[in-house]
Amino acid sequence: MRIPLTSMEQLVPFPTAQEMVEKTQEPVLSVPPSKTVLDALKLMAEKDVRFLPVIENGTLAGVISERDCARRVILGKLAADKTPVRDIMAKDVSTVTPETKIPECIRLMYQKDVGYLPVMRGNEVIGVLNIRDVMHALIVRHERLLRKLGEERLSVLHTNPSSY
Numbered sequence: 284m285r286i287p288l289t290s291m292e293q294l295v296p297f298p299t300a301q302e303m304v305e306k307t308q309e310p311v312l313s314v315p316p317s318k319t320v321l322d323a324l325k326l327m328a329e330k331d332v333r334f335l336p337v338i339e340n341g342t343l344a345g346v347i348s349e350r351d352c353a354r355r356v357i358l359g360k361l362a363a364d365k366t367p368v369r370d371i372m373a374k375d376v377s378t379v380t381p382e383t384k385i386p387e388c389i390r391l392m393y394q395k396d397v398g399y400l401p402v403m404r405g406n407e408v409i410g411v412l413n414i415r416d417v418m419h420a421l422i423v424r425h426e427r428l429l430r431k432l433g434e435e436r437l438s439v440l441h442t443n444p445s446s447y
Contacts, residue, residue: 295428298420300388300402301381304410311408313338314347316369320356323347323368334399336408337372343401343408345372378403379412385420388412 313336314323323335327349337345347368355371356363377395379388379402388400392414402410 295424295431297384297386297424299381299385300379300383300400300412301409303385303412303416303420304381304402307410311336311410313408314368315339316344316367316372318368319364320347320352320361320366320368320371321363324349324352324363334411334413336401336411337368338408342406343376343378343403345369345374346376346399346401347372348399376401380404381409385417385424388417389421392417 312326312330312332314326316337316339327333327335333350334346334348336343337347345368351371351373352363355361356366359371361371377391377397377400379391379400381402381404383402392398392400398414400412401408402412
């Protein structure tokens with residue numbers, strides 16, 4: 284006997300933040316607040332990322348993005364090779380826990396107007412979600428859901444597949 288489904292979430296659950304960061308299988312890149320903005324930009328360019336958590340004494344102290352560098356350093360006419368990351372990093376950081384589902388991540392990104400979310404287990408940054416990866420996960424989930432709904436529809440319409 285089949286158990287009736289009461290929600291789309293039961294049919295195809297949304298992934299969690301932890302499931303998303305586990306797919307990357309790469310260590311979390313970070314920068315200490317004492318490093319220069321130029322050092323942070325070099326690391327971002329070398330690793331092809333646009334965002335870094337700023338870690339001080341094992342704790343998230345802030346975040347820095349390429350946009351922060353452009354707006355605060357270039358427009359502020361600061362020297363990137365002399366300005367420490369702590370002077371331009373964003374300190375009010377929105378984060379999520381590993382159990383957070385993708386819709387909540389999207390909601391938070393939209394409400395806070397951010398493109399990245401550090402995923403925190405206690406005080407440890409275990410990964411970073413970006414809007415591109417979150418949207419990809421949402422698209423994949425919707426594609427799976429549509430396939431599943433199509434299969435469910437066919438099984439309702441054709442209860443005896445041997446009748447073809």
